[in-house]
Amino acid sequence: MRLVQEGNPRAFELLYDRHGGASFSLAYRMVGNRVTAEDVAQEAFLSIWRSKARYQPDRGSVRTWVIGIVHHRAIDALRRNLVHERRRSSAEGIEERHEAPERERTDVEAARREDARHVRDALAGLPEEQTRVIELAYFGGFSHSQIAEMLQMPIGTVKGRMRLGLEKLRKGLAEKVG
Amino acid sequence: MSVERHELLQEDVGAYVLGALDDSELRRFEAHLEECPVCADEAERLRPAAQALPRSVTPVAPPAALKSSLLATVDAEARERAGLSPRRPRPLARVADRLRTAGSSLGNLRPGMALAGACVVLLAGVATGAAGLYAIDNATESGQPRAVSRTIIAKVDKTRVPLGSGSLALPADHENGAVLRVHGLRPLEEGSVYQVWVMRGRETISQSLFTVGEDGDGAAAVTDDLQGADAVKVTREPAGGAKAPSENSILTVPL
Secondary structure (H helix, E strand, C coil), X not given: CHHHXXXXXXXXXXXXXXXXXHHHHXXXXXXXXXXXXXXXXXXXXXXXXXXXXXXXXXXXXHHHHHHHHXXXXXXXXXXXXXXXXXXXXXXXXXXXXXXXXXXXXXXXXXXXXXXXXXXXXXXXXXXXXXXXXXXXXXXCCCCHHXXXXXXXXXXXHHHHHHHHHHHHHHHHHHHHHC | CCHHHHHHHHHHHHHHHCCCCCHHHHHHHHHHHHHCHHHHHHHHHHHHHHHHHHHHCCCCCCCHHHHHHHHHHXXXXXXXXXXXXXXXXXXXXXXXXXXXXXXXXXXXXXXXXXXXXXXXXXXHHHHHHHCCCEECCCCCCXXXXXXXXXXXXXXXXXXXXXXXXXXXXEECCXXXXXXXXXXXXXCCCCCEEEEEEEEECCEEEEEEEECCCCCCCEEEEECCCCCCCXXXXXXXXXXXCCCCCCCCCCEEEEC
């Protein structure tokens, strides 16, 4: 990361090779079309390159940091698109956008696919109403007050479901690891 | 820290780690975290669960053009930082070589678009001869090249198209038959095209579709009379074109 922020293009390429796939996948999952997902991933990686975003090792892994930047950019894109009424997730929930999965090329990718299954299993273990508010918030970029309006429920209920759902998800993930 | 305040705010912790608090609530909750170890601990405990969510996403391969576009930008900026001269722009004739209409399905576009193909063929012929000093519009029956009266530089959304640039060449004698040239745009995935629009008051009129080569260069015809028009714009749309722009323009030529 130090080399990237010192302006080394080859280090940047390596960073992209390691995290570009996950970044694009998250962006695509959130914005729902490839063109905007490309924009999001491009903006995120260029902000890293231009040192507008600084990695702090004590705050987590490089991957978590990169994905966090992509997430913020995707929310920005969703808000821009809300104005444009291009694509808005319905109150029914955020549907997974299915596409031919990336080909498994390495053991690392196979391990990540397995990890993804674990996280999905843990999510599937939550009550549906908790999963819904969590997905609307994280993947849809909606605030709790927007979700409350969409689902026609009190804000306190939405907040409570988020909190309970995350606690349950944390335990579910810990059990998988354990 | 008062107990009442803690009880009021503790329920925000889930929305906080999910990034779902409004701005004012976020500031209020972050101030609370400074003074409330209970909520700070809970936020740290729940954060890994929120950070696990992107790992559940089905992997989708990014287009190869994304990496090549990023690396081109990064290389160019690294050269600039090192005080090296930027890469020489490609000759205009190369632009004309790449000139093409990208849409085979034009059914959902205005009738005027059908003329774009004729313009494209003529322009390609001119660019190889007069090196872009002239443009020919589709209405030229004699086949004589028409002098370009002025060239307008496009405004580009540098956030989305960091290396993009473009210009619109307007013919001298009247205002239709303009040609838009672009550089540094990202080659789009199959199934997507760039689409040119003319903005006139509240009206948005489709003009033509185009793609760019691996070097990001391309050109497109503007078939409408531009007298009284406000701008020429470019957006990215599904193959075959859209009836109306589905995103903010990535490139705008103010008229």
